[in-house]
Amino acid sequence: MNRYLQMAELRQEVNEIIRQRAEQLQHNGVKAVDALHLACAETVGSSYFVTCDKRLINRCSALTMKVLNPVDFVLEANEDDPDQK
Secondary structure (H helix, E strand, O other), X not given: XXXXXXXXXXXXXXOHHHHHHHHHHHHOXXXXXXXXXXXXXXXXXXXXXXXXXXXHHHHOOOOOOEEEOHHHHHHHHHHHOHHHO
């Protein structure tokens, strides 16, 4: 995990605003740790959140940020890449 953290271009520390957003997400049935990850991703302006958790994907359908499984993410990313057409 440390290797992947070193590759990260951006890190977001949890603050009170993120904690509050995570609580909102929890009220919609998202598990606490997932809610924190989602709240951090929203805070930094991520367009995508990639997960293998189908339950999480289903619970996040109303978010502006797209929550996708890895296969759907790759397919969508390739649609947007002019070099792949």
